[in-house]
Amino acid sequence: MNFTDELVQWYLSNKRDLPWRNTTNAYIIWLSEIILQQTRVEQGLPYFNRFLEKYPTVTDFAAAHEDEVLKLWQGLGYYSRGRNMLKTARLVQEQYNGVFPTSYDELIKLKGIGEYTAAAIASFSANEAKAVVDGNVYRVLARYYGIFEPINSTQGKKIFQSAASDLLNKQNPALHNQTMMEFGAMLCKPKNPACGICPVREGCYAFINNATTGLPVKLNKLKVRERFFNYFLVTDSNTILMNKRGENDIWANMYDLPMVETSALLSIDELIQLPEVKTMFGNNLNIIEDSPIHKHILTHQRLFVRMIKTDNYPVNMNENWAYFSVENLQDLALPRIIFILIKNIFNL
DNA sequence: AATTCGGGGAC
DNA sequence: GTCCCAGAATT
Known part of the structure; x- marks a missing residue:
């Protein structure tokens, strides 16, 4: 089996049961993807449940007040996500008649939706052939292929996006994307990756060269x-x-x-x-x-x-x-x- | 191209 | 303490 087929097999028997994986409803997937931006699944999950209960449809969301959305978002951080969600919900209600778009080209125009989130919603809701590149995908690709370009440089982003797109299984983009992210989150972790039980370690640059600690490369220029x-x-x-x-x-x-x-x-x-x-x-x-x-x-x-x-x-x-x-x-x-x-x- | 948006968990 | 999380918008 090749690299991605091995990972899919791993995914099918090791995946977590997460609520947003049991639907193709673009609104629900959007909700989950915005909440999960820069946020761990465990931290975002209760917020996802509360938002979905309070706003079962995008029409319900569009009718909310900003103070109410921010209150529901309280404690989750990066509060512009919540404010942008309300703008997008209202735009979808007005311009799309309350039907959440599912194509990458429409999604990318919406507030709060960038390349990653557009690819995620398009692939999960409509199986559009767009590869997601999130922190997990950067890590898996950098380690397996031995890519040393910094993931937060302009050049690096292009290289990883291109590598991810080349690798994408166009027959089943949704399954492929879920697999890449889950594998990065659960096995090919930032620290102490579980190489001992990794199904693809024999072909992994970082495992072969004992380089998991140094990959991916990231330019650090954080000023506090x-x-x-x-x-x-x-x-x-x-x-x-x-x-x-x-x-x-x-x-x-x-x-x-x-x-x-x-x-x-x-x-x-x-x-x-x-x-x-x-x-x-x-x-x-x-x-x-x-x-x-x-x-x-x-x-x-x-x-x-x-x-x-x-x-x-x-x-x-x-x-x-x-x-x-x-x-x-x-x-x-x-x-x-x-x-x-x-x-x-x-x-x- | 660089900076700025939170908060929490793992180490 | 450091790193990073299913990133995006702004400057």
Whole structure:
């Protein structure tokens, strides 16, 4: 048997039973693929179930409000996925009469759908002959064929896309694509791949040359920025002052608290002398409580977050601020760190 | 071509 | 701590 036939045999007897594999409904497959972008199956699965229950069809999704979608997305990260899903659902409802497209060329035009996701939906829903190239496929191809071009360079992406397309089984693209990804996820793992039980190791460059650790090659140019968020908790235990974030920064359109960002970690005394703080609260800020600094790690940012409780009320209201009753907090989409900071206070 | 979008789990 | 996950959009 050749390389891919061996992998298909492995797949048929080792695959996980995942709900989105039991359908050709393009809407359901779209839902799963967006949720699984840069997200492990175990983390995305409960979100997939909740979204499908709440929005059984794309028509239901299109009728949702953005705040509601973001709330359902809370905790999953990369929140633009949720906002783009709503845009796409509404466009499909309007332009496609609620029938989700299944062709690669139509899918690739939609917000939140790139080359990988278009190929995935087209192949899984309609068996269109497009090869998926995700992190798993990069790894399997790099190791088996000994491809050393970096997977995140422009040249590398072309080479891997081309190799994947050449390898694609055009008789059954869906089965082929599922196989490549499942094999990468379950056996040809990033660390400690299970070469001992690998059905194709005899032909694998990386196994033969003991090179699995170094493949695939990836250029690492990750810059991490440090930021210091000083939040103010303004509450009478029945209401709380919340801030709706803007479009540009992290956590777009989600809710946090009134805040002053500083370029360094300041003492509480230094902080209350800042002009921004004085503008918000006047000259006499009364501090009830100053939380420990919470370190929150994102992909490109390290956040140092503190929460200061005060019994003052702002002397100037920001247009993005509003008081919410504490019962309504459960309806707001909160970034993970904000949720952690206030959940014990209000028994969320 | 480079950067920026989260959060969690494995090591 | 590091790496990476069924990547895409923006600059």
